[in-house]
Amino acid sequence: MNLREKYHIRNDSVITIAGTVGVGKSTLTKALATSLNFKTSFEKVDTNPYLEKFYDDFERWSFHLQVYFLAERFKEQKRIFEYGGGFIQDRSIYEDTGIFAKMHYDKGTMSPTDYETYKNLFDAMVMTPYFPHPDLLIYLDGSFDEVVSRIQMRGRQMEKDTPVSYWEEMYKRYNNWIDNFNACPILRINISDYDLIKQENSIEQILEKVGHSLQHSSRYTRKQLTR
Numbered sequence: 001m002n003l004r005e006k007y008h009i010r011n012d013s014v015i016t017i018a019g020t021v022g023v024g025k026s027t028l029t030k031a032l033a034t035s036l037n038f039k040t041s042f043e044k045v046d047t048n049p050y051l052e053k054f055y056d057d058f059e060r061w062s063f064h065l066q067v068y069f070l071a072e073r074f075k076e077q078k079r080i081f082e083y084g085g086g087f088i089q090d091r092s093i094y095e096d097t098g099i100f101a102k103m104h105y106d107k108g109t110m111s112p113t114d115y116e117t118y119k120n121l122f123d124a125m126v127m128t129p130y131f132p133h134p135d136l137l138i139y140l141d142g143s144f145d146e147v148v149s150r151i152q153m154r155g156r157q158m159e160k161d162t163p164v165s166y167w168e169e170m171y172k173r174y175n176n177w178i179d180n181f182n183a184c185p186i187l188r189i190n191i192s193d194y195d196l197i198k199q200e201n202s203i204e205q206i207l208e209k210v211g212h213s214l215q216h217s218s219r220y221t222r223k224q225l226t227r
């Protein structure tokens with residue numbers, strides 16, 4: 001029996017991983033996809049034509065970057081749909097608006113008109129009954145100090161050059177955002193409770209929680225019954 005079967009995870013499940021920059025989403029995405037034999041959907045950082053410019057001048061590039069991310073994530077959503085699921089997704093589409101666009105608007109680095117335009121586009125594309133929400137959102141949580149040290153350790157220059165107050169603001173917003181999130185079921189995991197590098201059975205502990213959360217989600221059970 002493989003790990004997916006052992007933990008009663010359907011092979012058409014869609015699991016998205018949310019959490020602040022540097023917390024460990026991509027690392028967990030890879031580990032989960034490998035153990036479940038799922039496909040991955042990653043945020044592409046190296047080929048993003050706006051990201052460095054954005055970190056250099058938020059005001060000038062925030063609208064362009066949000067529209068770019070929205071288009072990229074929507075294309076990924078389509079790909080996931082076309083494959084019929086079986087995906088682990090690195091960052092949810094909900095964070096783009098709920099965290100990033102809102103934060104830049106509130107801080108005055110995205111104009112009210114740009115924010116309104118972006119929000120209208122987002123709502124028309126995503127917040128409709130036609131948009132398939134994930135079966136589960138895994139929310140990765142950790143201490144602020146650990147998150148900042150991971151950003152430094154990973155070493156993307158644009159992020160290292162960004163004032164720590166930016167990450168602090170984002171961190172606070174994430175805590176608030178997840179407490180009010182209800183678009184799909186959530187599983188919260190603290191990064192101090194597992195170590196994918198040193199503890200071999202860490203991934204199984206996470207898979208057990210994932211299987212349990214999915215089994216207890218009425219939407220997932222409904223999906224199971226209609227198959």
Ligand SMILES: Nc1ncnc2c1ncn2[C@@H]1O[C@H](COP(=O)(O)OP(=O)(O)O)[C@@H](O)[C@H]1O
Nearest residue numbers: 020021022023024025026027150153154195196
């Ligand atoms: N469980 C872990 N233990 C130790 N270091 C980790 C762990 N998960 C991620 N990291 C490290 O933290 C940094 C950020 O991780 P990453 O997965 O890229 O975060 P995110 O995708 O959330 O921005 C990377 O240097 C990565 O190697």
Ligand SMILES: Nc1ncnc2c1ncn2[C@H]1C[C@H](O)[C@@H](COP(=O)(O)O)O1
Nearest residue numbers: 020021022043045065066069096100159
């Ligand atoms: N919607 C976004 N707006 C601004 N910046 C964003 C958005 N989504 C991701 N980012 C940035 C944050 C990081 O610098 C990179 C990649 O994120 P990570 O959490 O490391 O996967 O893109």
